[in-house]
Amino acid sequence: LAKEGEEGAVPGPDLVAAMAEQFAESANNVIIEEVNKGLNPGMIVLLVVATTLLLFFVGNYALYLYAQKTLPPKKKKPVSKKKLKREKLKQGVSAPGE
Known part of the structure; x- marks a missing residue:
């Protein structure tokens, strides 16, 4: 073990009490x-x-x-005749006039 005064020495109980008292006093300052x-x-x-x-x-x-709350719902865009014709052809119904 290291002797008192040397680095790494364990301080005695008196030194610890004195340091604690000094710290408590300095806390008020x-x-x-x-x-x-x-x-x-x-x-x-x-x-x-x-x-x-x-x-x-x-x-x-x-x-x-x-x-x-106040505005009416948006109107849907009208579907063009070309799109109607294309949809009918996909479903297998012949378009009118053909």
């Missing part, structure tokens, strides 16, 4: 700095941009819901 400078300009910009985006998306969603 911590200086707490409270600096209240107001809001950081970067934080203000971030809040404004975030609020604007949030309002934009909430407004769009509200308009979407309103449109779903």
Whole structure:
């Protein structure tokens, strides 16, 4: 075992108690700095941009819901005569006029 004073020596119980007491006393001497400078300009910009985006998306969603309730359903596009003829030929029915 290493002797006291040498590196790697195990401190005695008196030394441990003294160090614990010193640490407890020094914990009360911590200086707490409270600096209240107001809001950081970067934080203000971030809040404004975030609020604007949030309002934009909430407004769009509200308009979407309103449109779903009030607008009539979309009309389907009329099927062209060529497509009708092609479908009938696929089904084996002869197209009129042939």
